[in-house]
Amino acid sequence: MVKKSENPKEWYNEIVRKANIIDDAYPVKGMPVYKPYGYKAFKFLMSLLENKLESIGAEPAWFPIVIPYSIFKKESEHIKGFEEEVFWIERAGNDKLEDPLILRPTSETEMYYMFAKWIESYRDLPLIIYMTNTVYRYETKSTKALIRGREVLWNETHSVHRSEEDAREHMAKAKEVYDYIFWDVLYLPYIWVRRPEWDKFPGGEETYAADAIMPDGRFLQVGTIHLLGQKFAIPFEIKFLDYHPFYKKYGDPNIYIKDKNGNEYKVHAPKEFWEELEKGKLTKTYTIKIGDKEYTISSIEEINEKLKEYDFRKYVWQTSYGISMRAFGGALYWLGDDLGLVMPYKIAPIQIVIIPILGKDDTKVIEYSKKVYELIKDKYRVYLDSDDTKTPGYKYYYYDLIGVPLRIDIGLKEVENNSITIVRRDNKKKYTISLNELEKIDQIFKEMEEDLKQKAKSFVNDMVVRVKTFDELKEAIEQNKIAKAPFCMRESCANQIKELLHAEVRGTDINPENAEKERCVYCGEPAKYWVYIGKTY
RNA sequence: GGGCCCGUAGUCUAGGGGGAAGACGCCGGGUUCGGGUCCCGGAGAUCGCGGGUUCGAAUCCCGCCGGGCCCA
Numbered sequence: 001m002v003k004k005s006e007n008p009k010e011w012y013n014e015i016v017r018k019a020n021i022i023d024d025a026y027p028v029k030g031m032p033v034y035k036p037y038g039y040k041a042f043k044f045l046m047s048l049l050e051n052k053l054e055s056i057g058a059e060p061a062w063f064p065i066v067i068p069y070s071i072f073k074k075e076s077e078h079i080k081g082f083e084e085e086v087f088w089i090e091r092a093g094n095d096k097l098e099d100p101l102i103l104r105p106t107s108e109t110e111m112y113y114m115f116a117k118w119i120e121s122y123r124d125l126p127l128i129i130y131m132t133n134t135v136y137r138y139e140t141k142s143t144k145a146l147i148r149g150r151e152v153l154w155n156e157t158h159s160v161h162r163s164e165e166d167a168r169e170h171m172a173k174a175k176e177v178y179d180y181i182f183w184d185v186l187y188l189p190y191i192w193v194r195r196p197e198w199d200k201f202p203g204g205e206e207t208y209a210a211d212a213i214m215p216d217g218r219f220l221q222v223g224t225i226h227l228l229g230q231k232f233a234i235p236f237e238i239k240f241l242d243y244h245p246f247y248k249k250y251g252d253p254n255i256y257i258k259d260k261n262g263n264e265y266k267v268h269a270p271k272e273f274w275e276e277l278e279k280g281k282l283t284k285t286y287t288i289k290i291g292d293k294e295y296t297i298s299s300i301e302e303i304n305e306k307l308k309e310y311d312f313r314k315y316v317w318q319t320s321y322g323i324s325m326r327a328f329g330g331a332l333y334w335l336g337d338d339l340g341l342v343m344p345y346k347i348a349p350i351q352i353v354i355i356p357i358l359g360k361d362d363t364k365v366i367e368y369s370k371k372v373y374e375l376i377k378d379k380y381r382v383y384l385d386s387d388d389t390k391t392p393g394y395k396y397y398y399y400d401l402i403g404v405p406l407r408i409d410i411g412l413k414e415v416e417n418n419s420i421t422i423v424r425r426d427n428k429k430k431y432t433i434s435l436n437e438l439e440k441i442d443q444i445f446k447e448m449e450e451d452l453k454q455k456a457k458s459f460v461n462d463m464v465v466r467v468k469t470f471d472e473l474k475e476a477i478e479q480n481k482i483a484k485a486p487f488c489m490r491e492s493c494a495n496q497i498k499e500l501l502h503a504e505v506r507g508t509d510i511n512p513e514n515a516e517k518e519r520c521v522y523c524g525e526p527a528k529y530w531v532y533i534g535k536t537y
Numbered sequence: 538g539g540g541c542c543c544g545u546a547g548u549c550u551a552g553g554g555g556g557a558a559g560a561c562g563c564c565g566g567g568u569u570c571g572g573g574u575c576c577c578g579g580a581g582a583u584c585g586c587g588g589g590u591u592c593g594a595a596u597c598c599c600g601c602c603g604g605g606c607c608c609a
């Protein structure tokens with residue numbers, strides 16, 4: 001077997017096949033088969049994600065795999081970004097389709113077509129829908145199992161809000177969900193980056209991406225959160241009737257309302273008016289101004305009458321965000337070693353494997369192993385491998401290969417001492433614990449988790465280096481590091497850097513770090529922000 | 538987008554115009570069992586697909602499909 005320490009790329013290609021994650025013998029490029037062991041781990045990952053998403057108000061739904069091209073093309077930037085890579089269905093049976101279908105490359109358009117029908121009032125918001133599904137992209141570059149395929153297994157979530165503020169608040173929650181997945185579940189070394197203008201989601205306003213750093217120093221985008229703003233709401237006409245500007249619950253002295261032509265006016269009314277509105281009854285006549293127009297109001301009913309010439313319909317604000325099997329692939333790539341995979345225990349299909357060491361007195365060892373199995377099987381995903389045709393050594397290699405996080409060895413020694421021997425997959429550390437302190441297993445999982453997080457943390461610290469000059473940048477990139485450099489934020493400079501160093505300007509921090517005192521690492525003109533630059537997958 | 542390499546049993550590989558070979562794995566028997574036990578026997582391949590050249594093609598040529606790598 002190829003060693004990760006010698007050739008990580010080849011190791012990855014080999015390990016995902018050998019460790020029963022995928023089988024790419026299926027003869028369609030970029031569409032491997034996910035084997036039970038790999039698919040189970042991925043499902044555990046998705047189900048942890050789904051639970052978290054539901055905790056921030058998202059709900060599951062299912063939308064079709066195909067999108068009529070006529071719907072897909074509604075948002076012009078979106079289509080420009082994806083058109084080159086969609087799969088088409090132009091025929092069905094013997095009929096040529098008048099409106100051809102495409103396999104969804106992402107589900108914004110199909111969902112938003114429906115959202116426009118579902119959303120009528122501010123009471124319908126927020127609407128937050130997630131879907132764990134497959135999307136299809138005709139990738140022309142060489143494909144790589146779990147990392148770049150033409151069929152992508154992922155989870156996408158779409159949220160619709162009444163204001164920009166609500167949408168941004170939701171993005172912060174989405175980021176917390178993703179941090180849980182990347183950090184607490186997968187122990188990935190990663191940073192959040194705000195993509196520059198030229199690299200954001202086609203059709204969106206802002207893109208935040210989680211960029212994991214792989215062992216070879218390349219960036220791997222493992223998740224994205226987009227602020228779509230109103231860019232889809234307008235072509236898809238996702239509008240809602242906002243709450244009544246003078247509705248007592250929301251009565252707002254700084255309110256603006258629109259006329260039927262879309263012109264906006266500020267509302268001026270005396271303070272007393274708002275106070276009475278709050279109480280639900282007007283006791284005298286007020287003069288309120290909407291723009292230049294004056295209205296005389298003496299009852300709440302009258303307000304409704306006067307406001308008929310105004311339009312309270314508004315376009316929604318939207319976000320969308322996704323995590324794909326790439327995050328899973330990235331974690332396998334990052335965590336594995338020369339012996340094989342290391343499965344993060346929260347998603348490991350087998351969390352603990354019990355190996356009975358058979359010999360002179362098999363019956364005792366087998367009985368005892370079964371007893372241990374019974375004691376822990378309800379709490380963990382445990383497999384008791386009692387196959388007596390294979391030697392323990394053989395099994396050790398196998399379970400190391402597929403990355404089972406903990407192994408329990410049981411031989412005569414353990415039977416006599418009423419104990420078990422536990423071996424950690426990640427660092428081979430051994431623990432001997434007595435049968436009446438099995439709760440220590442939790443402790444061992446926790447320790448392992450902390451060690452792996454620590455490893456990721458120090459890796460990020462080691463990899464990201466600050467540079468100010470092009471020579472320093474060049475040196476960092478040549479050493480397969482990630483550079484943080486002052487930058488002018490011009491695409492032309494980013495292109496030059498790409499050409500010269502084969503490295504990409506990935507973007508700024510989410511709250512961009514100001515670099516106005518510095519000079520752009522490429523052109524030398526005044527810089528705007530510090531950006532991350534590195535090689536990518 | 539451009540270039541290079543590869544496709545032979547479940548897996549990896551040898552063969553490179555005329556008998557399809559080995560290792561691992563698999564099945565049976567015995568032996569072993571705290572880091573890949575050892576021995577004996579057995580099953581398993583229309584040589585990726587299609588076309589061409591030839592008396593004869595796994596082998597040479599062309600196209601396609603699939604896999605890998607490098608460069609823009």
